[in-house]
Amino acid sequence: MKKLIKKDKVDDFLKNMSGAGFDVVAPVNKDGVPLFCNLEGAPELDYGNSKKPPKETFFPQTETMFDFKIEATRITGLKDPKEDNSSILLFGIRPCDARAMVVLDELFTWDYIDQYYVDRKNRATIISFGCTQEHMPLKNCFCTSVGGNPCSKEGADMLWTDIGDGYLVESLNEKGNKVLDTSAAFFQDAGANDEAKAGELQKKAEDAIVRSVSTEGVHSALESTFDHEYWDGFAKRCLGCGICTLLCPTCHCFDINDVLSRGKGKRERTWDSCQFPYYTVHASGHNPRPAKKHRQRNRVYHKFLYSEKNLDLLGCVGCGRCITLCPVNIDIIEVVEGAKEVVP
Amino acid sequence: MSDNIYKPYIASVTDIQLEAGGKRPIKTFTFQIDDPEERKKMFHKPGQFAIISIFGTGESVFAISSLPNHDGIVQVSVMKVGNVTGKMHALEIGDKVGVRGPYGNDFPVDDWKGKKMVFIGAGIGVSPVRSVYQYVLAPEHRKDYGDVTLIYGARTPSDLAYKEEFKELDARDDLDLWLCIDWKFGPQGPTGESAEEGWPAINMQAPGDTQIPAGVNKFTCFVPQLVEVTKPSPENAIAVTCGPPIAIKFITQALEKLGWKSSQIYTTLENRMKCGIGKCGRCNIGDIYVCKHGPVFTHEEVKQMVNEF
Numbered sequence: 001m002k003k004l005i006k007k008d009k010v011d012d013f014l015k016n017m018s019g020a021g022f023d024v025v026a027p028v029n030k031d032g033v034p035l036f037c038n039l040e041g042a043p044e045l046d047y048g049n050s051k052k053p054p055k056e057t058f059f060p061q062t063e064t065m066f067d068f069k070i071e072a073t074r075i076t077g078l079k080d081p082k083e084d085n086s087s088i089l090l091f092g093i094r095p096c097d098a099r100a101m102v103v104l105d106e107l108f109t110w111d112y113i114d115q116y117y118v119d120r121k122n123r124a125t126i127i128s129f130g131c132t133q134e135h136m137p138l139k140n141c142f143c144t145s146v147g148g149n150p151c152s153k154e155g156a157d158m159l160w161t162d163i164g165d166g167y168l169v170e171s172l173n174e175k176g177n178k179v180l181d182t183s184a185a186f187f188q189d190a191g192a193n194d195e196a197k198a199g200e201l202q203k204k205a206e207d208a209i210v211r212s213v214s215t216e217g218v219h220s221a222l223e224s225t226f227d228h229e230y231w232d233g234f235a236k237r238c239l240g241c242g243i244c245t246l247l248c249p250t251c252h253c254f255d256i257n258d259v260l261s262r263g264k265g266k267r268e269r270t271w272d273s274c275q276f277p278y279y280t281v282h283a284s285g286h287n288p289r290p291a292k293k294h295r296q297r298n299r300v301y302h303k304f305l306y307s308e309k310n311l312d313l314l315g316c317v318g319c320g321r322c323i324t325l326c327p328v329n330i331d332i333i334e335v336v337e338g339a340k341e342v343v344p
Numbered sequence: 345m346s347d348n349i350y351k352p353y354i355a356s357v358t359d360i361q362l363e364a365g366g367k368r369p370i371k372t373f374t375f376q377i378d379d380p381e382e383r384k385k386m387f388h389k390p391g392q393f394a395i396i397s398i399f400g401t402g403e404s405v406f407a408i409s410s411l412p413n414h415d416g417i418v419q420v421s422v423m424k425v426g427n428v429t430g431k432m433h434a435l436e437i438g439d440k441v442g443v444r445g446p447y448g449n450d451f452p453v454d455d456w457k458g459k460k461m462v463f464i465g466a467g468i469g470v471s472p473v474r475s476v477y478q479y480v481l482a483p484e485h486r487k488d489y490g491d492v493t494l495i496y497g498a499r500t501p502s503d504l505a506y507k508e509e510f511k512e513l514d515a516r517d518d519l520d521l522w523l524c525i526d527w528k529f530g531p532q533g534p535t536g537e538s539a540e541e542g543w544p545a546i547n548m549q550a551p552g553d554t555q556i557p558a559g560v561n562k563f564t565c566f567v568p569q570l571v572e573v574t575k576p577s578p579e580n581a582i583a584v585t586c587g588p589p590i591a592i593k594f595i596t597q598a599l600e601k602l603g604w605k606s607s608q609i610y611t612t613l614e615n616r617m618k619c620g621i622g623k624c625g626r627c628n629i630g631d632i633y634v635c636k637h638g639p640v641f642t643h644e645e646v647k648q649m650v651n652e653f
Contacts, residue, residue: 253625260400283426306631
């Protein structure tokens with residue numbers, strides 16, 4: 001049974017969820033930049049997509065792994081960060097970003113369980129927003145050619161679809177049901193018209209996606225062109241800024257560093273990028289990926305080959321951020337399609 | 345937080361041996377994990393690695409060269425090259441470090457039972473090889489394996505690691521030990537200086553034709569040449585080799601010339617690591633993570649890897 005929530009009830013719904021003990025993380029407009037933040041006030045729901053992907057909620061840009069104290073040469077006080085048991089409501093993410101969480105879930109539980117990510121994820125309820133608003137999809141979206149959809153339900157606990165004066169609400173599991181129970185007063189039953197409207201808008205959004213990448217034959221194309229000079233071309237203009245990886249919703253590379261001051265210290269995890277030269281440099285000075293072309297190649301291969309080989313999941317969800325935000329217009333669709341044209 | 349995989353066990357330094365001095369000294373450290381419960385979790389298999397923490401400086405990855413044990417004893421050989429290894433070289437007995445692991449895959453020692461074993465170590469690369477030859481030569485395992493040949497070389501006699509241990513190995517009659525040094529040779533071949541006392545030269549034009557004088561097992565040459573001199577047979581045999589990439593390349597070439605197949609030759613690779621468990625992304629060679637799919641690989645697997653290491 002699908003539900004409906006009128007747009008004028010959304011603010012109160014969020015206040016209610018907050019009152020019920022949820023930390024609400026929603027899209028806000030910070031000086032003109034759409035970002036996901038802890039909500040204070042009203043959310044900005046007419047946004048395209050956030051600059052930083054919502055993976056931050058479960059995999060923060062910086063986090064303390066544990067504290068320690070050093071007294072003479074003894075290590076004491078080795079302890080995990082304070083337990084946080086609050087529930088999280090990650091509200092209004094795009095379906096492509098929700099699908100990206102599926103990839104991160106797989107990686108952070110691949111043989112070893114990364115408790116930092118998993119604890120937060122378990123405490124969170126994810127509400128996806130279908131891309132049915134007037135201004136969607138964005139010009140570089142290509143989710144439909146990489147297994148996604150403007151109204152995909154993968155990776156989400158609830159899907160809300162904007163149908164004009166309200167959202168069609170679909171609960172996808174236990175967590176979604178809990179939201180309906182907690183905030184029952186704000187929802188009403190959806191009618192057949194509402195569902196039909198949502199279906200119509202979904203089709204409209206699918207048809208409006210202008211870009212696509214063909215993944216057919218991409219594995220063999222990449223496997224046969226690894227050493228080809230094709231990879232020298234576009235990488236020449238790469239600045240090594242790392243935007244493509246830092247703002248990619250499926251990227252998960254991180255660094256671990258210790259911070260110590262007067263006997264008290266902590267071990268921190270921070271986002272890192274395979275685009276930075278020191279990412280792979282050995283203590284001897286040897287670097288297996290010494291040039292930008294090696295590093296850009298690694299990114300493309302990771303998204304379109306390695307991710308499937310290791311996790312059985314395509315590493316790209318078609319959000320288009322890397323294409324839109326690259327300062328030198330390196331376009332991953334062009335790069336992948338170009339690789340398929342190369343005669344090895 | 346239950347079972348935090350990134351949190352190290354606290355361990356104490358119980359022994360330090362200076363293996364080689366000079367600008368890049370090598371020390372072998374023995375650590376023992378303090379907590380008796382945690383000790384059991386550190387039981388490793390030959391080939392696996394541990395990540396050592398110097399709290400406040402960082403972590404570094406090392407092949408575990410000690411024998412598998414349930415007492416939380418971890419022995420690693422460390423060359424001083426950077427921040428963490430620099431702090432490690434300043435450690436004293438009783439100091440505390442963090443240890444986490446064991447990570448990675450291991451040498452398939454059970455599959456190798458009944459086979460002849462040839463161990464070839466070049467420079468600091470002998471350290472990971474040591475984890476497996478110690479295992480094979482241990483009293484409880486020795487009879488499970490055939491003839492054992494151990495070939496090891498370094499630049500100068502003082503650069504040879506595990507000196508005391510090698511003296512004992514030299515005296516044993518259940519293995520063939522061959523050692524070499526190469527510092528008298530420039531990159532183009534013999535410099536014309538006479539070989540070091542006790543380390544005779546080989547036939548440089550045709551190493552395979554070198555006449556080995558009776559009772560001599562120490563020579564002046566590079567490790568791949570010593571392989572050509574000693575001609576280990578590939579029949580029902582396994583080779584385990586490690587060293588700098590250039591050494592591994594020529595060692596495997598020398599073995600292949602003697603008829604060895606790539607699937608008979610095992611090595612360990614290394615790459616810069618942080619998490620050690622396949623999540624931080626950085627140690628990959630193509631889709632292979634050295635920390636997870638390795639560090640032990642056959643030469644067959646190495647040949648199929650993409651060219652980025």
